[in-house]
Amino acid sequence: MAKAWVWFGLLGLLAMAQEGSWSRLSPLGQPRQEVGAAEVGGKIYVVGGFAPNGTTLGSAEVYDPATERWQNLPPMPVAVNHPAAVGLQGKLWVLGGYREGLNQPTETVQIFDPATGRWSLGSPLPTARGALGAAVLEGKIYAIGGARGSSLGDAAVYDPALGQWKELPAMPTPRNHLGVAALKGKVYAAGGRNTHSFTLGTLEAFDPASGKWETLTPMPTGRSGHAAAAVGNCLYILGGEGNRADPRGMFPQVEVYRPAQQAWQRLPDMPIPKHGIYAAVLGGKIYLAGGATQQGLGAVNLVEVFAPPRCD
Template structure:
């Protein structure tokens, strides 16, 4: 067991698995902590964790090729090599010690090696997947669902096979969407919310059968959201287009348990935001940047949601 200090509070990180370290009978809540703000505030960023560091790439409201790195042990920020393109509303995942970033303004895909501080271009995706799609890794393969741009309908799903450096089309989602989010639980991909409108739609993809199944809708339909899997629960944060908030922001935190096909409404975010992306290290959900008002309302706020585990 490794103990790592998360400044300014202490948390114990077991590093068993970023998404499968815990099994919950009911999705637990958590507490929020404010961390060191980003040096370059941005929204519509792409975010992924590797070995205790969190990489925040691209975005609006700042340099759209920035690669800003957060050290979760020292609560400090630094800069990595710039992304070799400008992008926002992109997707990011971590796989085999690298950060993969794609979509946004083109179908280009690049992989960042933190050890070399270098970007390498890999095969372009079939679809553009702008407008913030859902992206996740299952069994060493990268799945990207939804998005917009390049004539997309918005329900497209494809998978990247790194060993072949090739993308393959898969069965499309039932519901077209962008500004969405998702996560993997027990080998299945869950995609929640999104646009057009503020959708409450949730569906599950089974890669074994290449099929989608509709699941219980989110209690609060929203888009411009962040999603994170801790244990066997999908947590969905924030969003844009709230008619009941003066800044048009959703503060909601809702968690989905696929074992019971139910949602739990939890205490709200410390700072409601949209245009956000989450990164998970053990039971810690980091959400850097985003916007605190509808449209362009960029912020450098960096906060962590600590899921309550025994």
């Protein structure tokens, strides 16, 4: 009997490894949703967003895995909600967002240097927008989509060697509240919303080599306000809002896209479905800090980490 229990235990561990696993970290100091987040220098940064009462936050926090604690950073020069964020050249870059509500989009680029503990302003985006996505590919920043009154297909790339932005061909499907990630030489734009649908399943990818967009196999679960992350050779989509079948309007689904097969697979659901989240990747794990547990406003300080299954 003992051997049988050991065997079943090993099978359970194997199943977890194939499906991924979730864990929870120390909570944020400030509940927040519609945030920007990124990994810089082995630490996780979370910036801006909405407080539970809908106030736009200028505060920022950083998580150090060595101490397992969050610490406050100096406030951003410009408080924003719905920004995009990336890590590049050892610094945190916060792109665009809304100054208040959803009515004051900005083209501001804010840069935090951990070495000096100070913020500075960078070359502004070509167009003001919030609810955009961003990713770093081959040392350049790509800013995709968003909204400025109406949904945008705007795409632009920032080359730090030149210190300037260059506009790219527009994304075929204008949208905001989308997920963006860089994977295998391309920039992927997944899901989002526009005037035609609140829960798009659209998947499009920009190839810098050809300078063109391509339309790929759509997500099984259309949604917006979700997180997107590239780990290994796969694209992961987590959470989101707009689920009419759920009383809170939330999507718990975690889905993975394998470019080699051009196919999606569903993984076990999120323990606590959230939207208004932005993924940061560190050590092959996906960090999701803050967000909301109901459609619309409902900011929380929960921090969860997803260790995805191996993806060749």
